[in-house]
Amino acid sequence: MIRGRVEAARAIQRKRLAPYGLHANAAMATRHIREFCPVDEAGQKLLEMVVDKLGMSARSYSRILKVARTIADLAGEANIKQVHLAEAIQYRGMDRKVGVDLGERRRRMSPTNTYLRLTNQPFDMFY
Secondary structure (H helix, E strand, O other), X not given: OHXXXXXXXXXXXXXXXXXXXXXXXXXXXXXXXXXXXXXXXHHHHHHHHHHHHHOOOHHXXXXXXXXXXXXXXXXXXXXXXXXXXXXXXXXXXXXXOOXXXXXXXXXXXXXXXXXXXXXXXXXXXXX
């Protein structure tokens, strides 16, 4: 099941990026991110909150978009949705939390906790 989703996501990425000589979302440059990682208004607001409240750099912003693109590919979605961004932000937050045990990181930086901490809105709006 998981292997099939990963293989499908890799095939999507290869097809999308082959004309540029790339094979994975991680290899995208800024121009590719602009073309292949459009974000809707709700997603843009979430990203702005992350930059403002968590102090993310431009590089972190780009990495979040690449990871969100991969998460959307794994979900079989053509567009990046707010829930994909929330998950990517969660993973980025886990990278930054050094010295905290993994179980604590997962509790602190779950998509639900990340979203609630940033917006003070219920997470169930995604589902």
